[in-house]
Amino acid sequence: MDRRLLVLALGMFAMGTDNFVVAGILRSVAESLHTSISLAGQMVTVYAFSFAVMAPVMAAIAARLPRKLLLVSALGIFVTGNVISALALNLNTVLVSRALAGLGAAMFAPTALGVATSISDPQKRGRALSTVTAGLAGATALGAPVGTFIGGFGTWRSTLWFVAFLGFASMVGVWTMLQSPPQPAPVTIRERLAPLRDARVALTLLTTLFAFGGFLMVYTYAGLVLDRVTDGDQRLLAGMLLFWGVAGIVGNIVAGYLVDRYESRRIINIGLVVGLINFCILPWVSAHTVTAAIALVTWGLCGWGLIVPQQHRLVHIAPHVAPLLLALNNTATYFGLACSGVLGGVAILIIDPHYLSLAGAGLIAFALILAEAAHSRIMRKSHKDGPAAKLASEY
Known part of the structure; x- marks a missing residue:
């Protein structure tokens, strides 16, 4: 298995976990920040909306940036957003940091899929895409339940530190293992x-x-x-x-x-x-x-x-x-x-x-x-x- 694909899959795993794990810690967040569960639930909304809106925008804006630099920067933004969320003392700060994490995910996900195809042999591109997207699928089965389980033993902040660690591990992997993937034509x-x-x-x-x-x-x-x-x-x-x-x-x-x-x-x-x-x-x-x-x-x-x-x-x-x-x-x-x-x-x-x-x-x-x-x-x-x-x- 190509280790470069695995570190990209790890990044997708981190972002998928961040996306779905909130459901399991929502009650703890609401109690800790003295807000309603309904308002705390907007953590999901802000992250998803940031991703949905910014994915096509950032793909166009950053089209000429080197792929490795873009991936590392995206993971850095994603990790920063989760660290701020883990340290936040009020809901407003959490929501802003969730938007920041969503921006990082929007920059990373489409770029990772594009890189996966560009660094693989033409006859193995389908397998490369499935390897990277397996990280996202695995997040629904393992990442979110494990993150929720961690929150059950610690606090909801422990869960977000866990997500930040996953993102940081992927960032280090991309920096050390990925060389200079081909630059796609801008769209x-x-x-x-x-x-x-x-x-x-x-x-x-x-x-x-x-x-x-x-x-x-x-x-x-x-x-x-x-x-x-x-x-x-x-x-x-x-x-x-x-x-x-x-x-x-x-x-x-x-x-x-x-x-x-x-x-x-x-x-x-x-x-x-x-x-x-x-x-x-x-x-x-x-x-x-x-x-x-x-x-x-x-x-x-x-x-x-x-x-x-x-x-x-x-x-x-x-x-x-x-x-x-x-x-x-x-x-x-x-x-x-x-x-x-x-x-x-x-x-x-x-x-x-x-x-x-x-x-x-x-x-x-x-x-x-x-x-x-x-x-x-x-x-x-x-x-x-x-x-x-x-x-x-x-x-």
């Missing part, structure tokens, strides 16, 4: 956003945004939703989140095999429908350990299993700009996460947090409508193009 912001003019692309990206806005709304406030099972114990919560994370990895892998055998439309729709039903019954099944674990596994399989068929659909819509579309899909995911923090924070002020999944189900239902609208547009375009109709109808 302007206008060029990056040009695919959004295609209604098929726009509707597919909106599907991602609303689906993950619904799926991740409950995750952000998982400590409240599952408190009847965990009784507020962060270590028990970490164990429950482990079910979700492992199921997410399995769902992602299985979806990769399924899209090679079945049409993307079928996989997307089944995942959204099952996820919708699961969220509709979650307020009741989350009161018992066994049924809550089953619901978490189902949720992980459906939620993370949606990524691959969505990517598959985008690539087949416009294969000539596939990298840009995949980057936009990643941005849509983070916008969904940002929205989930805001909407979920408002919802728990109005309704019992145990019923929060019903609000998430509403977003998932709208995502299903958007997915079908995207398919309709794809079919309409394929009919105009003639021979491509049969192929396009699979997406």
Whole structure:
């Protein structure tokens, strides 16, 4: 295994952990900073929004910077943001530092994927990308539960120190192991956003945004939703989140095999429908350990299993700009996460947090409508193009 890819994967692991670990320490943050859980939940919103907005902007602004310098700088900003969060004495400082950490992640993630392809043999590029993205997938299964577990023994600040250490280790690895990777051709912001003019692309990206806005709304406030099972114990919560994370990895892998055998439309729709039903019954099944674990596994399989068929659909819509579309899909995911923090924070002020999944189900239902609208547009375009109709109808 190429050690250069491993240090990039470690950076993705750190950023994925930082993204998802907040759900497990939210109650501790709120109590420590003397604020509400709803306001503390905006830590997720600020980080995700910073990432979503700044990823395409920084990719264009920093296009001419040496890749190694950009990666090290990004990790330095990410680590600094988490150190400030760990030392912060009030929520405002935490939120500003979360935006800073999100900026570092926005600079690192797309650059790391680009570097992974440039330093690998052409016939091994897919494997290189999967190695680096495995760090992000692993964060959902291991990073977030481990970080939550650490917070259960120490404080929420211990968790953020853990994340900062991961980022620092990756920074040292990049500095020492990565030489001078090839410089890609610069792409302007206008060029990056040009695919959004295609209604098929726009509707597919909106599907991602609303689906993950619904799926991740409950995750952000998982400590409240599952408190009847965990009784507020962060270590028990970490164990429950482990079910979700492992199921997410399995769902992602299985979806990769399924899209090679079945049409993307079928996989997307089944995942959204099952996820919708699961969220509709979650307020009741989350009161018992066994049924809550089953619901978490189902949720992980459906939620993370949606990524691959969505990517598959985008690539087949416009294969000539596939990298840009995949980057936009990643941005849509983070916008969904940002929205989930805001909407979920408002919802728990109005309704019992145990019923929060019903609000998430509403977003998932709208995502299903958007997915079908995207398919309709794809079919309409394929009919105009003639021979491509049969192929396009699979997406």
